[in-house]
Amino acid sequence: MVDLRVGDFLARLRTQLRILHALVLREMMTRFGRHNLGFFWLMGEPLILSLGVMLAWSAADHKLGGDVGIVPFVLSGYTMLTLWRHIVGRSVHCFRHNAGLMYHRNVLPIDTLIARALLEVGGTGLAFVIAFIPLYLFGLVDRLYDPLLVVGGWLFLGWFTFGFGLIIAGLSEMNDIVERLIQPIMYITLPLTGMFFMVSWLPEDAARIVLYSPLVHCFELFREGMLGHNVEAQWDLQYLFNCCVCFTAIGFLVIRKARSHISLE
Structure with missing residues (x-):
């Protein structure tokens, strides 16, 4: 009996992996096409914008705290910010745009969101490496x-952003006004991402406030791994894990409620 259950689980897992692989390829072809630069733009956009910000800050002789250089600080911050913006932005009306896929028995609405998140995590991460x-x-x-x-910082950011994206995807199916709120949300959360500062550079009261943001913990974790002793990073792995679990759980509940609003026409 146990062997049968294990075999059934492995068969379902293989099926799920094939579905996600196909959806990722479909998303790449739909978004970037088969010709010209294609998939390069998934990596090229954050790369070009990061280099642009580096040049602007360097030309302005922008000063940072401690012994942190402008180039590594901007590279780490902007690629992380790009991942946050892209996953959340592409969660809006995700089900509506992929409604035709729901006719396939093995494809669930959540699969389309997972595929988009995997593409962004992989593509933007590759842009950072390049x-x-x-x-x-x-x-x-x-x-x-x-x-x-x-x-760790990169994957935790991908996980938290995916959970937040689940909530946005579900709410956008239930009410179109959510689409109009995405850009304001991105601007409002910008000071809470940690892109422009390290927590140790802030006054004590401000530092205590921004540490409520899981995004700040992701940025601090990532930058400690990149910059090491040049920064005094502050992050709490347990708090970050709890936030990721909570947002993902809430997201699944919202998606479940939103499924009745998905039109297959």
């Missing part, structure tokens, strides 16, 4: 202090 290598070779950034912390 930008980091030449900057390291030219001596503009140091080697990663702790790659495990870098990967």
Whole structure:
């Protein structure tokens, strides 16, 4: 009996992985096409914008706290911010845009969101690697202090953003006004992302407030792994994990309620 259950689980898992693989490929083809630069733009957009911000801050002789260089600080901040903006932004009306796929028996609404999140996490992460290598070779950034912390910060940000995206996806199906609120939400949350500062640079009262934001913990974790002793990072892994679980659970509840609003026509 146990062997049968394990075999059934593995068969379902293989089916699910094939579905996600197909959806990721479909999303790539739909968004970027088969010709010209195509998939490059998933990596090229954050790469180009990050380089632009680096040049602007460097030309303005922008000063940062401690011994942190502008180039690694911007590279770490903007690629993380891009992941946050892209996953949340592409969650809006995700089910509506992929309604035709729901005719397939094995495809669930949540699968389309997972596929989009995987594409963004992988593509934006690859953009960071592509930008980091030449900057390291030219001596503009140091080697990663702790790659495990870098990967941990990146994956936790992907997880939290996915959970938040679930909520946005469900609410946008139930009420179209949510689509109009996404850009204001992105601007409002910008000071709570941690892109422009380290918590240790802030006054005590301000630091205590921003640490309520899970995004700040992701940025601090990522930057400690990248910058090491040059920064005094403040993050709480247990708090971050709890927030990810809570937002994901709430997101699944919202998606469940929103399924009755999904039109297959």
